[in-house]
Amino acid sequence: MSEPILDIRGLEKTYKGGVKALDGVDLTIKRGEIFALLGPNGAGKTTLIGSVCGMVRPTGGTITAFGMDLAKHWKQVRRDIGLVPQELSFDMFDKVIRQVRYSRGMFGCAPDEKRIEEVLRSLSLWDKRDAAIRELSGGMKRRVMIAKALAHDPQLLFLDEPTAGVDVELRRDMWRQIDALRERGTTIILTTHYIEEAEEMADRVGVINKGRILLVDEKDAIMAKLGRTEAHFTFDKPLAEVPASLSGFALHLEQGGACLVYRGGDGTGQGKRDVAEIAHTMTREGLVFTGMETRESTLEDIFVDLLNEREVTA
Numbered sequence: 001m002s003e004p005i006l007d008i009r010g011l012e013k014t015y016k017g018g019v020k021a022l023d024g025v026d027l028t029i030k031r032g033e034i035f036a037l038l039g040p041n042g043a044g045k046t047t048l049i050g051s052v053c054g055m056v057r058p059t060g061g062t063i064t065a066f067g068m069d070l071a072k073h074w075k076q077v078r079r080d081i082g083l084v085p086q087e088l089s090f091d092m093f094d095k096v097i098r099q100v101r102y103s104r105g106m107f108g109c110a111p112d113e114k115r116i117e118e119v120l121r122s123l124s125l126w127d128k129r130d131a132a133i134r135e136l137s138g139g140m141k142r143r144v145m146i147a148k149a150l151a152h153d154p155q156l157l158f159l160d161e162p163t164a165g166v167d168v169e170l171r172r173d174m175w176r177q178i179d180a181l182r183e184r185g186t187t188i189i190l191t192t193h194y195i196e197e198a199e200e201m202a203d204r205v206g207v208i209n210k211g212r213i214l215l216v217d218e219k220d221a222i223m224a225k226l227g228r229t230e231a232h233f234t235f236d237k238p239l240a241e242v243p244a245s246l247s248g249f250a251l252h253l254e255q256g257g258a259c260l261v262y263r264g265g266d267g268t269g270q271g272k273r274d275v276a277e278i279a280h281t282m283t284r285e286g287l288v289f290t291g292m293e294t295r296e297s298t299l300e301d302i303f304v305d306l307l308n309e310r311e312v313t314a
Contacts, residue, residue, distance in 0.1 A: 004029055004030055006028070006052065006064070006065050007027075008028070009061055010025070011027075012058060012060030013058050013059055013211075022044050023044075025212070026213065027216065030187075032187055033203040036191075036192060036198035036204075037205075037208060038206065038303055039209050044209075044212075045160070045208060049189070051063065052158070053158060065080075065081070079107055079108065080156060081154050081157075084146050084148075084159045088141050090133055090144065090148070093134060094133060095131065096120070096128050096147075104116065104152050107151075109153075115151075119150050120147055123143045124143070142162065146159075146177070150181075154186070155185075155186065156187045157189070158189050159178070159191070160190075160191050162190060162192070163194065163197065171194070175200055179201060196300075198299060202219055214307075226297075227296060227297050227302065228264065228301070229264060229294065230261070230295050231262040232259055232261055232291075232294075233292050234258060234290050235287075235289055239257045239260065249262060249264065249277075250263055260289070271296075
C-alpha cells in the first residue's frame, strides 16, 4: 500500500473563549483519490482545511503531508498544496491572466506562459484572459479561483464548497473539471453542502460534526452498510393492526391504519427481498392493497440519519 498523501492524527483546535472546532480528528487521505468531507455549518470543515493550508494554527495533534511533518517542513509542504476557498478573494479590477500568473509566482514557481494557458483553457477561461474579474459571472469568478489554485501544479487540492452559489449547469461542468484533475493525478479533498456532489464524484466520504469525524468509508461501502429500503402499502380499508403473519418484518401502521410502512434492509438488497415477501404474503392472505411505493435511501438520507442519531445520543 502506497504512503498516504495526507495523514492527520489527533488534531485539535480550540479558539479563544473555549470553542472547540476540532476534537481529536484522525484522517488519512490516499494519493490520487477524491475525498468528500460532509458536515453541517460549524462542523469544523473549514477549520480542518485551514489547519492543513496554514491559515489556522492547531492546538494539538500532527499533520503529515507527502511524508513530511507540516510543523517542521512547512515551506516544502505548502508548495504542493492548492486551495480554493469558499470566499472569492482577488483584485476585482485586475485581469484574469495576471491574477493566475501572480498566484503561480507566490509559490516560487518560474514563469510558464504555456502552463498558464493550459490551466485557463482547461477551465474555459482562455477567451476571458484579458477581462477584468469584476466583469465575470459568479460561476466564471469561481473558475478563476480554481485556476489560481492550480497555477503552481499542486499535488493536493482543497476545494471548500467549490460550487456554492453556481447554477446546476455550471455545477455539473465543474464536476467534469474536477474529474479531469483527478485523471491527471491530483488528489482532491472537497467540502460540500450538496450531497449529490459526493455521490457523483467522491471515492470516499467522511462525515464531520462538532469537530469530530463520525464516519469515513468508501461511498459504496457506506451505502451497503447504512442504506435502507422504504416501502409504503396503502389500503382503502384501514388495518387495525399489523397482520400476525408479517410480525417478522420491520413494519408499522401510519395514517390511521391506511398505510403500512416498511423500513429495513442493509443496502445489500435484503430490503427489496423483504418488500417482495411482504407483498406476496398479503396477496396470499387476501389483504388487498391499492398502492405500493418503494425507494432506496440516498447518501443524503444516511447523512441526515447519522447526524440525528449522534444528536440523540450526545
